[in-house]
Amino acid sequence: MYKFEIDKIVEIIKRNNYRVVSLQFPDGLRDYSTSVAEKIDEKIPALITLISSNPCYGACDLVDEDAMNLGAEALFHFGHAQLLKKSRIPVYYIEVRLPHSFIDILEKNLDKLPENLGLVTTVQHIHRVKEVKDYLETHGFNVHTGRPEGRCKYEAQVLGCSFSAAKSIASEVDAFLYMGSGDFHPLGVALATGKPCFALDPLLKEIRSLEEKKEKFLKQRYATIAKAKNAESFGIIVGEKRGQRRLSLAMGIRRKLMAMNRKSFLIHAREITPENIIYFRKLDALVNTACPRIVIEDSPRFYNPLLTPKELEIVMGERDSYEMDEF
Amino acid sequence: MYKFEIDKIVEIIKRNNYRVVSLQFPDGLRDYSTSVAEKIDEKIPALITLISSNPCYGACDLVDEDAMNLGAEALFHFGHAQLLKKSRIPVYYIEVRLPHSFIDILEKNLDKLPENLGLVTTVQHIHRVKEVKDYLETHGFNVHTGRPEGRCKYEAQVLGCSFSAAKSIASEVDAFLYMGSGDFHPLGVALATGKPCFALDPLLKEIRSLEEKKEKFLKQRYATIAKAKNAESFGIIVGEKRGQRRLSLAMGIRRKLMAMNRKSFLIHAREITPENIIYFRKLDALVNTACPRIVIEDSPRFYNPLLTPKELEIVMGERDSYEMDEF
Numbered sequence: 327m328y329k330f331e332i333d334k335i336v337e338i339i340k341r342n343n344y345r346v347v348s349l350q351f352p353d354g355l356r357d358y359s360t361s362v363a364e365k366i367d368e369k370i371p372a373l374i375t376l377i378s379s380n381p382c383y384g385a386c387d388l389v390d391e392d393a394m395n396l397g398a399e400a401l402f403h404f405g406h407a408q409l410l411k412k413s414r415i416p417v418y419y420i421e422v423r424l425p426h427s428f429i430d431i432l433e434k435n436l437d438k439l440p441e442n443l444g445l446v447t448t449v450q451h452i453h454r455v456k457e458v459k460d461y462l463e464t465h466g467f468n469v470h471t472g473r474p475e476g477r478c479k480y481e482a483q484v485l486g487c488s489f490s491a492a493k494s495i496a497s498e499v500d501a502f503l504y505m506g507s508g509d510f511h512p513l514g515v516a517l518a519t520g521k522p523c524f525a526l527d528p529l530l531k532e533i534r535s536l537e538e539k540k541e542k543f544l545k546q547r548y549a550t551i552a553k554a555k556n557a558e559s560f561g562i563i564v565g566e567k568r569g570q571r572r573l574s575l576a577m578g579i580r581r582k583l584m585a586m587n588r589k590s591f592l593i594h595a596r597e598i599t600p601e602n603i604i605y606f607r608k609l610d611a612l613v614n615t616a617c618p619r620i621v622i623e624d625s626p627r628f629y630n631p632l633l634t635p636k637e638l639e640i641v642m643g644e645r646d647s648y649e650m651d652e653f
Numbered sequence: 654m655y656k657f658e659i660d661k662i663v664e665i666i667k668r669n670n671y672r673v674v675s676l677q678f679p680d681g682l683r684d685y686s687t688s689v690a691e692k693i694d695e696k697i698p699a700l701i702t703l704i705s706s707n708p709c710y711g712a713c714d715l716v717d718e719d720a721m722n723l724g725a726e727a728l729f730h731f732g733h734a735q736l737l738k739k740s741r742i743p744v745y746y747i748e749v750r751l752p753h754s755f756i757d758i759l760e761k762n763l764d765k766l767p768e769n770l771g772l773v774t775t776v777q778h779i780h781r782v783k784e785v786k787d788y789l790e791t792h793g794f795n796v797h798t799g800r801p802e803g804r805c806k807y808e809a810q811v812l813g814c815s816f817s818a819a820k821s822i823a824s825e826v827d828a829f830l831y832m833g834s835g836d837f838h839p840l841g842v843a844l845a846t847g848k849p850c851f852a853l854d855p856l857l858k859e860i861r862s863l864e865e866k867k868e869k870f871l872k873q874r875y876a877t878i879a880k881a882k883n884a885e886s887f888g889i890i891v892g893e894k895r896g897q898r899r900l901s902l903a904m905g906i907r908r909k910l911m912a913m914n915r916k917s918f919l920i921h922a923r924e925i926t927p928e929n930i931i932y933f934r935k936l937d938a939l940v941n942t943a944c945p946r947i948v949i950e951d952s953p954r955f956y957n958p959l960l961t962p963k964e965l966e967i968v969m970g971e972r973d974s975y976e977m978d979e980f
Binding site: 357360374375391396397566573592 | 683684701702704719724888893898916919924925930932936
């Protein structure tokens with residue numbers, strides 16, 4: 327099992343004399359939620375421990391308000407680094423580190439990488455940055471890491487809505503090396519920086535280039551953008567989640583669409599799923615101002631063409647090149 | 654299109670000088686949301702109109718907090734009668750009446766009904782109660798209607814979580830006549846009262862008895878109850894929605910389970926769907942303290958046996974006969 331820092335959690339609860347707490351896990355860790363709750367309960371039998379079962383895709387998605395409404399005095403949010411400054415009840419971030427090592431994969435794949443590398447990763451692997459950087463440097467690579475900016479907390483950290491640590495060093499590197507699984511983050515790095523990005527994947531145990539996926543992705547996105555060019559009516563989606571509310575961006579989009587004689591509606595939503603949005607199928611296109619990941623990963627599942635605000639700028643002729651939507 | 658009382662809404666907005674409002678529709682009416690928003694916008698061009706796209710199954714499920722967090726000064730909640738007394742911003746209930754008439758179906762089916770009838774319906778058809786009662790009485794029936802209690806607002810009204818208007822007159826009638834479509838409400842009336850219930854269905858244009866469905870339903874429920882009898886671990890689900898929070902009920906259930914040496918966990922959730930609850934598949938059974946309709950209609954879609962609090966009482970040997978979970 328991952329390390330969930332039970333002793334630290336128990337100490338926080340005892341020190342603050344909390345009687346009701348909520349535990350929030352991202353989808354990938356929620357399988358462990360009952361064993362974490364059980365371990366805490368064993369040490370503090372009088373505690374009322376609530377477990378959130380809502381979808382959770384990031385630290386932007388705190389369940390603090392709902393937990394507070396149920397009487398929780400504190401929230402333990404697992405698996406993400408702190409992102410939001412304000413919360414309704416105290417929020418304790420329990421960053422869960424994944425145990426994967428990257429050195430064995432690197433050993434067999436060093437010939438795939440160019441000399442000047444930018445190293446990036448997500449918070450789960452952030453404790454491996456120094457080790458991987460040192461290993462690469464002893465093998466003749468120049469390794470750069472970018473400072474944390476905005477929503478990020480750590481050197482070399484990227485989020486689905488912030489690639490600043492990569493962008494800040496893009497001019498110094500030949501390519502990026504992303505440590506972690508999945509295509510979403512390394513694809514984002516490649517798109518946000520314009521540089522090639524390699525994924526150092528601890529689950530598939532491989533180093534792969536994202537270039538082909540990037541080309542395929544851009545073709546899909548430009549096809550969606552083309553579809554939206556003749557749209558007469560737009561739905562502008564505003565997220566309700568704590569760290570995803572961008573009403574002023576949505577209102578700016580609406581003003582521009584009105585100036586171009588396009589009809590538009592402001593739609594607010596908590597979970598932006600095809601099932602919740604199907605009621606707006608009569609609208610010719612949708613613009614999502616909440617989590618950028620929804621458009622990038624789920625767009626094909628939606629009935630209407632679904633765009634990011636930056637993609638809408640291409641539709642409106644305000645922008646030429648593709649750009650990631652970042653917070 | 655249904656009557657959405659646009660003039661009344663416009664007058665409320667103008668009188669209160671609202672600049673930002675949210676419109677909330679139940680799933681069955683959300684298809685009309687953009688045309689309602691458009692009609693309001695035409696009359697008050699400076700207004701910022703937001704449309705909620707979250708699932709909404711009742712007046713217990715107000716989106717007032719989320720709308721307020723986005724800057725809305727008032728919420729227009731369509732299709733349900735007022736249920737909750739408190740809200741974070743002013744809530745205006747726009748009760749949408751369905752146009753269906755019931756007389757033509759009654760005319761052809763009078764021989765199916767017994768002499769002493771209890772008449773019940775949901776708020777969408779409440780304006781037809783008098784007409785149907787008068788028609789039946791001129792044809793020799795004795796028709797009873799129950800007073801509104803608790804969560805209900807109108808004479809003869811039932812909700813998915815309150816059958817009090819039926820229960821209060823059960824001893825005076827041979828059977829109930831439910832005006833409306835779907836099986837959920839008339840099945841609830843039959844189960845809550847122990848009397849036969851007939852559905853007067855304006856969509857299928859028929860009168861049907863719910864007796865067979867009730868038998869089938871009870872068989873399914875007792876099978877689920879039997880499965881839960883040997884359960885060692887339980888998840889107790891607490892709803893986060895405004896009118897579905899029953900933490901004290903959940904805590905009472907947990908105390909009883911602990912006394913019986915059963916393991917249990919308090920799980921809080923906004924939308925209680927199989928997708929959100931799959932993470933708790935290791936638990937032997939679940940008890941849902943939020944909307945009763947989830948167990949009654951969706952139980953087969955869940956991985957774990959899913960029970961109402963009243964069904965759990967049968968599991969624990971505290972109750973013999975089946976009873977509906979009501980608020």
